[in-house]
Amino acid sequence: MANSQRRITKELAEVTSDPPAGVTVSLANESNVHEWNIMMDGPPGTPYAGGKFKLLLVLPTDYPFKAPTLNFKTKIWHPNVTFDEKGSMCLGMLKGDVWKPSSKIMSILTAAQQLLVEPNPDDAVEASIAQKFKEDKAGFIKEAQEYTKKYAN
Amino acid sequence: MSMYANVPSQPWLSSPPTFSRRTTTTSPPLSPASPTSPTRSGRLRGLSYLRTYTQQHLLSRESNSHSSSNSRPNLGGRATSYPSPSSSNRASAPRSPLSPVIPPSPTQATPNRTTSPTAQRSTTELSPPDSIAPTSGWLPTVGGQSGVSRIGTEPQSTVADAPSALLSSNATSSGITPDLSASMARTRSETAGGATDISRNETQDDMSQSANAASNANGNATSQLPSIRFIQHQDPRAQRPSLAFSPMARILPTGKETIKVGRYSEREAQPVQPVNVPSAAPVGFKSKVVSRRHCEFWCAQGKWYIKDVKSSSGTFLNHIRLSSPNTESRPFPINDGDIVQLGIDFKGGEEMIFRCVKIRVELNKGWQNGPTSFNVASHKRLREMMANQSKAGGNGTSQDCSICLGPIQPCQSLFVAPCSHTWHYKCIRTIINGPHWPHFQCPNCRMVADLEADLDDVAMDGEWEDYKASETDEPVVPPAAVNRAERQSSTVATNGSENTESMLAAVLSANSNHTTEQPAEQADIDSEVPSDDYDAGIEETAEEFENLHIHGSAESESSTVLTSAHTTTRPVDIVRKQNSSAVSNGVGSGSISGPGRSCTPSPVAIDGMGPMTPRNDIGPFVFDGTAGRIAASTGTGHSAMNLDSAASVPQAIPESSIET
Known part of the structure; x- marks a missing residue:
């Protein structure tokens, strides 16, 4: 798996040297390049603004042939993220049949950010939140802000 | 000396019934020499075939010969003793003229032999086999055996002693003796075969030219x-x-x-x-x-x-x-x-x-990994292809391998999908050999390709044909490659040539009378010895390739004759001649200095091809036969040279690519 390690270190260097705005990346464990800690600021103009979200990116051993997984370690109230300890995120490009080895981690991070800006209620993992997002936008924003204050500080 | 030469030649010619055909064939080149040259191309093709055959079977053959170790010692003994029966004087006499030539011979011998022992041995007694031996699968057995027996059973002393004795007998060559003995210590055969060939073949002008080439080559050699x-x-x-x-x-x-x-x-x-x-x-x-x-x-x-x-x-x-x-x-x-x-x-x-x-x-294959005009050009083509592809709507990221994100560079093993996306083979291998085999989904564009699909099914519209045609217009053999090849060959040649030169000159003057006759003589000798050893299967093949064999043997043993034939019958441009002389020198010197290098790049490289691998100078994506055309244009001139090299460089397969 030397091959995957080389690619991962390459991507890590790329992301750390030129990260997307509001994102910082570090290794969860210096000896293991397969687990990345990601600190993501809530994008401004969203109910998550001002919050700092911690995510864990796990790269499989056969990366890039298998998609990585991205989990919110900080609880976030969002239609596409499970509102539990796991914080599983439903990101289209990370699905097994959509993932392409040519996709890069940089694009995953920007996609995650984009998902915070534009939730996708049609492909939600938290149906109640999605329903609220669709039917009561103001209420959704307010509630999301509250949870952001509560957990993401 | 003249007497010696004449005497042995006649009886031997007539004596061996089995090889009478061969001898006869060889003889014509000696007198008129011209007949050989016209047939070249055909023979060359045969040679290439032989060569490939050798590659496929030589090793196994060798193993066979090895297993049948019993026969070897006998052969070796026989081979060495062979000249003696006629009479010690006689045997030594014919050889002595040859011996002075020794230095050049090493060049030929060394490059020729796939197996070093075989080649060395072969030069001495079975000059035809050794020259051919590397090329043809069937000969090696004989050559290999004899070579083996020789080297294995007989210490060098025999070899060294014999030549020195021969030399002493020669009044003319006495001055040369010390040098010769050193070189000859390795193989007596080399001296006889190679030396004679070169000396006869080349006029002094050629030799001087080759010497120059050789000296130039040396300087370059150090860089590699x-x-x-x-x-x-x-x-x-x-x-x-x-x-x-x-x-x-x-x-x-x-x-x-x-x-x-x-x-x-x-x-x-x-x-x-x-x-x-x-x-x-x-x-x-x-x-x-x-x-x-x-x-x-x-x-x-x-x-x-x-x-x-x-x-x-x-x-x-x-x-x-x-x-x-x-x-x-x-x-x-x-x-x-x-x-x-x-x-x-x-x-x-x-x-x-x-x-x-x-x-x-x-x-010494390092030169294959360096940037050459060929691999740089093909890489450039590849980049252009990928650039077009990404422009056409792929993800316009880069020409990097999307798996490892590393750049795609020359001298890497690549995989190009039908959609023209390209990765390192190492990177894409897991996908290629994945559970979906033979269906391959491009990880970049998701196009699915059937890797087992019949290649003829690819639809060719006129547009694509045009594109192909335009592509092929590019010069196939870049000058740089040629230069390099020349350089290398010259490098190889350098050491031996200078020493040889003077000696050769002496030999030539001394032997000038005999030159024509002796090669024939040798050919006869060679043919006789191996004949005993052949088994039925070998003989069959031998007959099949009879022409080739003859030609090859003629080349190796009586290269002088052949070369003279070239020069006389066909007008040869100077450049070519230089090359050939350089090659021959290189070969000869190679045995002394470094056959490995000499044999590798030198002769074939002139055509822009590597020694072992057939090279397609047009690049991997064009299969319209331009390679053949190119070869045809350059090939005629070079074919003669190639033959020489072919005889001397057994392992070079490239001819096949040229010819076809």
Whole structure:
């Protein structure tokens, strides 16, 4: 798996040297390049603004042939993220049949950010939140802000 | 001397019934010499065929010959004794003229031989076989056997002694003797065959030219460091596999180092280095049958040598043991593609740790990995292709491999999908060989390709044809490549040529009368000796390739005659002549200085091709036969040269690509 390690270190260097705005990346464990800690600021103009979200990116051993997984370690109230300890995120490009080895981690991070800006209620993992997002936008924003204050500080 | 030459030639010609055909064929070149040249192309093709055949079967043959070791000693004895029956005087006399020529002969001999021993031996007595031996699969058996027996059974002393004696008999050549004896020590045959060939072939002008080329070449040679690569060899006939190891390469930092080969030990374990960094680190094999100090490789004047350093279980060069247990062997020259075996399977070789090591050595191939006009051009084409592709709507990221994100560069193994996306083969392999085989989904664009699809089904519309045509217009053989080839060949040639030159000149003047006759004589001799050894199967093949064989033998033995034929019958442009002379010199000197290098790039490189691998100068994506056209344009001129080289350089296959 030397091959995957080389690619991962390459991507890590790329992301750390030129990260997307509001994102910082570090290794969860210096000896293991397969687990990345990601600190993501809530994008401004969203109910998550001002919050700092911690995510864990796990790269499989056969990366890039298998998609990585991205989990919110900080609880976030969002239609596409499970509102539990796991914080599983439903990101289209990370699905097994959509993932392409040519996709890069940089694009995953920007996609995650984009998902915070534009939730996708049609492909939600938290149906109640999605329903609220669709039917009561103001209420959704307010509630999301509250949870952001509560957990993401 | 003239008397000697005449006397032997006649009786021998008539005597061997089996080879009468051959002898007759050879003889015409001697007198008119012209007939050979016109037929060249056809013969060349045959030669190429022979060569490929050799490649496929030579190794196995050798193993066969090895197994039938009983016959060998006899052959060797026979071969050596052969001249004597006629009468010691007679035998020595015909040879003596040849002997002065010796220096050039080494060139030819060394490049020729796939197996060093064979070639050396062959030159002496069976000049035709040895020249051909490398090329043709069937001859090697004979040559190999005799060579084996010779080298294996007979120490050098015989060889060395004989030539010196011969020389002494020659009043003219006496001055040359010391040099000759040194060179001859290795092989008497070389002297006889090669020396005669060169001396006769070349006029003094040619020789001077070649000398110049050689000297020029030397300067260039230093820039290229000698390199050696150890590749696992699996004998297809072996009962069980030999020790498995991954290829190891060494590039001598200064060219003076000795590479020690022995049992791998953790203590001396070398940190893994990139292959392209010069290093003379010891090479270790994890096998109990390998002694801690087993053998050594070194390079002198472009030629690689091997020596057993008191190994207990032996070092085998092309199946011939170099020394008895725990004794040090003399240096043996090795050639690209030789098989070196360390030790013998122990306890039946059941366990990996008890298996012998079989190595295929690759010598001085560094130039193949450097940027050449060919690989740079094809890479450029590839980049353009990918650029177009990404413009067309792919993800316009880059020409990097999307798997490892590394750049795609020349000299990498690549995989190009039908959608023109390209990756390193190593990177994409998991997808190619994945569960969906033979269906391949491009990880970039998701286009699915059937990798087992019939290649003829690809629809060709007119547009694509046009594109192809325009593509092929580019010059196929870039000047740089040619230059390099010339340079290399010249480098190879340098050492031997100067010494040889003067000697040759002397020889020529002395022998000028006999030149025509002697080659025929030799051919006869050669043919006779091997005839006994042939088995029925070989004979059949021999008949099939009779023309080739004759031609080859003529080339090798009486190269003088042939060359003269070229020059006289066909107008040859000067450039070509220079090349050929350089080649021949290079070959001859190569035996002395460094056959490995000489044989590798020199002769064939002129055509823009590598020694071992047929090279498609047009690039991987054009298969419209332009290569053949190019060869045709340049080929006629070079074909003669190629033949020479073909005879001398057994392993070069490239002709086949040219011809077809």
